[in-house]
Structure formats: C-alpha cells, structure tokens
Amino acid sequence: MLTLTSIWTTVLLAAAVALGPLATDMYLPALPQIGSDFGTGTDQVQLTLSLYMAGFAIAQLICGPLADRFGRKPIMIGGFVLFALASIGCALATNIETLILCRFLQALGGSAGPVLGRAAIRDIYTPREAAKILAILASIMALAPAIAPTIGGFLVTGLGWSSIFLALGGYALVMAVVVAFGIPEPMRPENRQTLKLCSLLRNYRKIGTDVSFLGYTLTNALTFSGLFAFLSGSSFVLIDFLGVAPEHFGLYFALMVAGFVTGNLFAVRLGSMLVPDQILVRGLVIAVAGGSLMAGLALSEVYNVWAVILPQALFMVGTGMVLPQTMAGAMANFPRMAGSASALFGFVQMALAAGAGMLVGHLHDGTSLVMAVVIATCACAALASYLLLVQRHPAAGFEPQGVSAQ
Template structure:
C-alpha cells in the first residue's frame, strides 16, 4: 500500500477521477457515426451524453453518504465494477434506447471515482493545501481528455464505435483492482457517519444551506457547464459543420486540453503567493473573455476551426484555474462529512451540465452559434455568482486577510 500523502497516491486518485472525463470524451468523435449506425438523430445521440451526466449527478447523492459510512474504498470498487458491466452493455447495444439505458447505468458506477477522489483529498489535506493538491491532480487528470478523443477516433476508425466502450470497461476494471490493492483507506474511522435517513437529511440540509458551499458550488457548476456545452456540441460543429475528419477531432481537442492544463499550472504557481479566491477571480475573468470572443465571432459568421478552438482554449485556461479552487472551497467547511459534501457538490455540477448539454443538442442548428452563445452565457453566470456569493462568503483560509497572518 502507498502512503496517503505520496505523489503516487495523488496520481492514482487522479486516475480514478479521470474516469468521468474518459467516459464522456472518448466517444465524442463517434457521436455522428453512432447516430448513423443506430438510426438516431443528433438530439437523440447527444441525449446519451446528457443522460450520463444526469445519472452521474443522481448517483453522487447516494455514493457520498455510503462512503461516509463504510469508507471510500468499498464504494469506489463497487462503482468501478458496475461501470465495467455497463460499458459492456453499451458496446452490445443495437438501438439508441439500449445505449441510453446502459449509459445511465455506466454513470451510476462511474460517479464513485470523481466524488470519492475529491473526498479523499479533503480527508488527507487541509482546505488550503487541498486547493493546491486538486490543481496538481487536475493537471495529471487533464491527460485523460487530451488522450481520450484521439484514442476514441483511432478505435472508431479501426474497430468501430463499440470498441470505445470495451476500452472504457477495461479501464474501470483495472481501477477497481488498483484501488483495492494500491490505495489505503483515507477516511478516519472516527469520521464515519450514520446512514439513518434523518441523519442524511440533516447532513444534506446543513451542507446545502451553507452560503459558502452554495457560492462555490454554483460558480463551479456554471464554469463546468460551459465546458460541457463544448463537449456536447463540438463533435457536430467540428465534424459535421466545419468538416474536420473524425480521426483528427482529438488533435483539435488537444488544443483545448492544453488551455486547461496551462490554467492548472498557473493555478499551482500562483498558489504560492495568492489565496485561492484571488486565483478564482482571475480564472473567471479569463473564461468570460474567451466565451464572449467565441460568441462574437459566431455572430459575425466567422466560420472556421480556429474561430472556435482558440477562444475555447482561453475559456479552458480560465476553467483550469477555477475548478480546483471551487472544489476545495465547497468542501472546506465539512471535514467530517466530505463524502456527502462532495456528493452534493457533484450533483449540482452535473445536474446543471446535463441541462445545458440537452439545451445545446435541442437548439443545434448546424452552426457554432448556439454552442458559442451558451459557453459565453455560462462564463458570465459563473463570474456573477462569484461576485454575488463567493466574495461575501469565502471559505476559511481562502480570503486575502489570511495572507497577512
């Protein structure tokens, strides 16, 4: 077993959290091809992505409290095994309805990795250290969306779209083994919570009415929804509208991931001299600049790949600075119920993202305008939430006054 504070433990937790982006990003190049194979329209195929996010959101409400009661490891292992079985079901689907059902089940299992990976970081580190570690974790985890679309395009071209889900299933099975034998249980026995409905209700009420938690969660949810709007619409915009070959989609997507990684690295560097809320504001302003630029170019009918990719890379740089700070800030007040707090945080993030993704799919009209407008709106909403809530109720240790102490 590795030491909890070992860099290898952080890498393994990053691999667990990466299951979420892998399950969404790897099959993005295949969405148009899957629609043809399953006789489904763009809105139906896109719905498999939104249903995954909806299942992901709902499952977190249950796996968080279960992990607060039984520990992080048993719930993660069970989730990864369910993810494996549902991935096989996706690969065997012969119609879009069966694919939707298995994507939903895949989400139920896959949610354990991200929600409990965040909780484990909070178990191990103080709130301010957790923000720095989450930024490092996010940088490592960003390899997943950098590689996933390219790998998905390769698998699609050589083996067909079912091979993408077989690959995801194998990854889930490997992670179950790694968590079982490689990572110690991070949760202290003294912090275990009761599963009684009254206690769960009290815990969620306590977490959900905390103004600091609300501020960071909503800011994160809007920022993440802007990213998800891109995930939802980019394959149709780039492949169908702008003529990018499916096998090249991952190469363009890597530009976006490079923006995200640079934001993570800037966040880590700035963390040595700024508190997390100061980094958060800078990230939000960068995201707004990128989102507004993309929407403006779309309105001016500047239709080329780089009019989408360069502004989105800027958006992602801001998101890379934003997400680690909001994750750590939302969990800062709840050291003894980090699993439940992470679950409610993830539910808010994924529920809003699922709605935004469905919105992009429903109103997609064959150009980049809808996707770009939604990304810009989400960036502006994230900044507004920060100004109205987070600045008034910063997490302990996040406010600038801490620097002077």
C-alpha cells in the same frame, strides 16, 4: 501499499477520477457515427451524453453518504465494477434506447471515482493544501481528455464505436484492482457517519444551506457547464459542420486540453503568491473573455475551426484556474462530511452541465452559434455567482479572513 501523502497516491486518485472524463471524451468522435448507425437525430444521440451526466449527478447523492459510512475504497471499487458491466452493455447495444439506458447505468458506477477522489483529498489535506493538490490532480487528470478523443477517433475508424466502450470497461476493471491494492483507506474511523435517513437529510440540509458552499458550488457548476456545452456540441460542429475527420478530432481537442493544463499550472504557481480568491477571479475573467470571443465570432458568422478552438482554449485556461479553487472552497467547511459535501457538490455540477448539454443538443442549428452562446452565458453567470456569493461569503479556513475549519 502507498502512503496517503505520496505523490503516487495523488496520481492514482487522478487516474480513478479520470474515468469520468474518459467516459465522455473518448466517444465524442463516435457520436455522428452512432447517429448514422441507429438512424437517429442529433438530439437523440446527445441524450447518451446528457442522461449520462444526469445519472452521474443522481448517483453521487447516494455514493457520497455510503462512503461517509463505509469508507471511500469499497464504494469506489463497487462503482468501477458496475461501470465495467454497463460498458459491455453499451458495446452490445443494438438501438439508441438500449445505449441510453446502459449509459445511465454506466454513470451510476462512474460517479464513484470523482466524488470519492475529491473526498479523499479533503480527508488527507487541509483546505488550503487541498486547492493546490486538486490543481495538481486536475493537471494529471487532464491527460485523459487530451488523449481520449484521439484514441476514440482511431478506434471508431478502425474497429467501430463499440470498441470504445470495451476499452472503457477494461480501464474500469484495472482501476478497481489498483484502488483495492494500491491506495490505503483515507477516511479516519472517527469521521464515519450514520446512514439513518434523518441524519442524511440533516447533513445535506446543513451543507446545502451554507452560503459559502452554495457560492463555490454554483461558480464551479456554471463554469463546468460551459465546458460541457463544448463537449456536447464540438463533435457535431467540428466533424459535421466544419469537416474535421474523426481521427483528427482529438488533435484539435488536445489544444483545448492544453489550455486547461496551463490554467492548472498557473493556479499551482500562483498558489504561493496569491490567496485562492485572487486566483479564482482571474480565472473567471479569462473564461468570460474566451466564451465572449467565441460567441462574438459566431454571431459575426466567422465559421472555421480556429474561431472555435482558440477561444475555447482561452476559456479552458480560466476553467483550469477556477475548478480547483471552487472544489476546495466548497468542501472547506465540512471535514467530517467530505463525502456528502462532495456528493452534493457533484450533483449540482453535473445537473447544471446536463442541462447545458441538452440545451445545446435541442437548439443546435448546424453551426457553432448555439454552442458558443451557451458557453459565453455560462461563463458570465459563473462570474456573477462569484461576485454575489463567493466574494461576500468566503469559506472559513480557505480564505485568509476565515478561521481554520475544525
């Protein structure tokens, strides 16, 4: 079994966390085909994505406290098994309602990986170290969305969309075995929390009323919502509107992921020269520039693949710089409640992202305009959240003017 601080432990945690983006990105090329097979519109098909995110958000509020009580590993393993069973249900679905239900159940299990992966990093490292490790983890994890749409495109073309869910179920079972036998329990016994309802509510109240936590969480969630707006609308824009073949969708998607990895690498490199606050504001400015450029081109009726992909790649450079800093900052003040803090953080992130996705699906006009405007709006709102909350209330032990969290 690996040591907690081993780079391979980080790699395995990244692989566990990657189940989340795999479950959303791998089947993006299949969305138009699913709609055609079930005879449903864009808004109904998009619900398989948005309700997945809603279930993901709700489940984190449950698995976080459970992990604070029983440890990270058993909850993560149970989540992977549930995800695998729900994936089989998705593959066997014969109508859109069944698929939506199984996607929701899939989300309940899939939430364990990301929420407990973040908590494990906070268990192992200090807040400043965690920002660097999360950036490294995000870079490794970015391999999933880089290759997932390409794999999904070939699967849907060669074997049909149900094969995508069978592949996801197999991956989840492999990760259950890897976590069980490859990673030590990262949570210290003395940090275990009670499951009494009054204690849980008291913990969530303490976390949710911390202005620093709210600032980092909202900045992260709004930036992530811009990313999810792209995930929700990109297959319809690129495949249906701009004529990209499903098997080629992933190639364009990989350029966006390359932007995200570039932002992660910038964050890691700048971590030794700048404080997290300086990295964060630079990332937000880049994200606003990318979102505004895409919206400006769409408003000018410039409709082609590069008018979507290149601005989104720029947005993703900023996102890759923002997300690790805000994740680490949100949990910096709560070393003894990392599971609950990560759960509430994830709930807000996924709830806002689901809302952005539903907005794109509901207002989609057959062009890239709605998607682009939502991305730009989310980026600007994230910058406003930083200026109004994070800049005024940085996390203690994370920014230099703070004191190390105990």
